[in-house]
Amino acid sequence: MKYNVIGYFLSEGFRNVFKNKKSTFSCLGVMCATMLIFGLFFTIGENINNAVQGLEQEQGMQVFMEYEATEEQISKLKEDLNKIEGINNVTFVTKEEAYNTMKERLGKNEDAIKGFTPDIFSVSYVVTLTDLTLNNQVYNEISALENVREVLNKRDTIETLSNIGNTIQFVTFTMFAILILISLFIISNTIKLTVHARRKEISIMKYVGATNGFIRTPFMIEGIIIGLLSGLISILIIGGGYNYIATQLSQSDTWQKLSINLLSFGDMFGQIVLVYMLLGVGIGIVGSSISMKRYLEV
Secondary structure (H helix, E strand, O other): OHHHHHHHHHHHHHHHHHHOHHHHHHHHHHHHHHHHHHHHHHHHHHHHHHHHHHHHHHOEEEEEEOOOOOHHHHHHHHHHHHHOOOEEEEEEEOHHHHHHHHHHHHHHHHHHHOOOOHHHOOOEEEEEEOOHHHHHHHHHHHHOOOOEEEEEEOHHHHHHHHHHHHHHHHHHHHHHHHHHHHHHHHHHHHHHHHHHHOHHHHHHHHHOOOOHHHHHHHHHHHHHHHHHHHHHHHHHHHHHHHHHHHHHHHHOHHHHHHOOOOOOHHHHHHHHHHHHHHHHHHHHHHHHHHHHHHHHOO
């Protein structure tokens, strides 16, 4: 008996989907459009976040030692830096490396330091962070260490990167919330058309004692089917489109000069599938419940 009831619910759900082909296809089209818009924002946001994280790993501060620091003091400072929480990597920069770096930065004006030797520079350590939000804390701890002459801190750059990451997360979340509301409105109105066409049948079912849950379930299944189909179609479209665009970009000379690595669709596939499936099932259930409320009121 239990299997017969489940079979009835499934068959009615599928029958409702194919019975109202025009409304079903229009609902599929609009839901796919909203899911594709979300997928577009999601993939762009994930790639920007990935690029920002890459930049974060390169950002940090440069710790200059006293000019007369001994080898023992230089080694001691490295040990102290590695003990500080929030520091990801510590790289030693010799006087010669600092001198050559300055010549590269000066370019055609490198004659400005002609006649000077690397001894005019002090040795230093370039420090990168595990989390940019720890910047101020790490800066204060480094400044308090012995034999530290100066700490060059790219605070403005770090704050800008953090703000970019937060903005991306906010925009993605806002778009997600808006698209959920739009999809709920669309699918509830689509199912409402089916319910209205079968209002007499529903009245008879209530008259003979059918429960609200029994009447509602086929329509909920209809909504879930439409939602899942929209998700599946959207995944195929966004996946194919993303792979094509990513391939074209990665092969272009301009993009290669930027040295930005794009995520593969496989890196985001699990998250997109999970969101689309939850979105499809959730909207199907909530949308059908909203559309049936009027007809199931006693």
